[in-house]
Amino acid sequence: MRITCPLCGDRDLREFTYGGAAVYMDRPGADADLDALDAYLHLRDNPAGPTEELWSHDMGCRAWLKVRRDTVTHEILGTALAAEAKRGAG
């Protein structure tokens, strides 16, 4: 598996660390109820197919990436800087 870092280009899997599902970017507010926090932290769609997740380019630029990836084929379908994806989502 190779991941294209928006800053560093096409790089080997060894340089990256998986950081979990991209839902980690949508943290509920401080006033959120227990169910919302439970869903955020623990419950997962866990799809067999395309999914969105976070990867850290630990051995490169150290940026957090939002990666769209197929869990059945391991194909990388798209990458973006997590910070920019967050801003884009508004």
Added chain:
Amino acid sequence: MRYSALRLLKEGLTGQKGWTPHWRDPAPKDDYDIVLIGGGGHGLSTAYYLAKNHGLTNVAVLEKGYLGGGNVGRNTTIVRANYFLDGNSQFYSHSLKLWEGLEQELNYNVMHSQRGLINLFHSDGQRDAFARRGNAMVNQGDDAILLDREGVREHLPYLDFDNTRFPVYGGLLHPRGGTARHDAVAWGYARGADRRGVDLIQNCEVTGIDVAAGRVTGVQTTRGPIRARKVGIVTAGRSGQVAAMAGMRLPIESHVLQAFVTEGLKPVIDHVVSFGMGHFYISQSDKGGLVFGGDLDFYASYAQRGNLPMAEHVMEAGMTLMPMIGKARVLRSWGGIMDMTPDGSPIIDKTHIDGLYVDCGWCYGGFKAVPASGWCFAHLIARDAPHEVAAKYRLDRFRTGHLLDEEGTGSQHNLH
């Protein structure tokens, strides 16, 4: 047909013509009391104990492929009861006791081999942690012996004791730990369940779970609809997809774990050896192949194959610990789909839908749990109350904070 030495002799003398199939191949009926989704180790043992312990035989096991074709046929076959936490300790202790009587119970040779398991340690701090774990195992009624360096050398003379990164300080020996023939466990439970009247239905994929007024009423399958009062989901790495048919999301993320086997060799590794610091464990199968693996690849996957970095890492760890295996040639590698929970421990519980139960979240430790998982899941389904040794395996424990984090690595699916 009952298997015995006499039977073997008779068949040997009469051309092996008297053997019959292990189980029937029935068409699904319209209606069962209980439907189990998933014909792997856990589903088959659940069916067996529903019939054996609770007298419930109007039961179907629905398997989308063939019996035992999932993780129970793809694992590294290790059986142990070396857990530490209250809740895990009792459960795995119960499972090991069931393993020890399993061949007589099933009248089936599962090749359970209690060859001893040694977990190596490489620092004073790790020795203390292992001493504590060993004491917990002894307190539970299981066995554990703390070996010093020379003690390990008597068992495993071939290790590189002085490797510079992780010199071997000693090990925790679990004499009752060992291995079993994985396929035979599935086949033995399948045969036992079938003989008691359970219908094992293969090539029957569940495509929907019917729920009316908060109560499960049956399932939709590729071989037609089937009504049921109770439905158990026992689908390991695919639990997320099956639970989604009932509108549920589970605290599970599916990951890939790789394993490897070499060409057959003469007996050389007598134990199960675990090198936790290097992420490597190994045993030798009865066919002679060295069976070994390491950690998860650590990303979500349904591919049933991993990537090269973890394969390299496992090989490097093996070479660090026991350089003698370097000349063995790897025959095969494969990956399994692991249903990872946030704390690394399993779930055996009811759901919010009446009559719908889940047995999942076995992470990479499901094989040794097959007997007790079936025992406890059958108890839960039959009596609608958890079995005492599985009472902590609750579906809502992440929400309530009652985690069973054996490794103390934190509440995240990809950390275990």
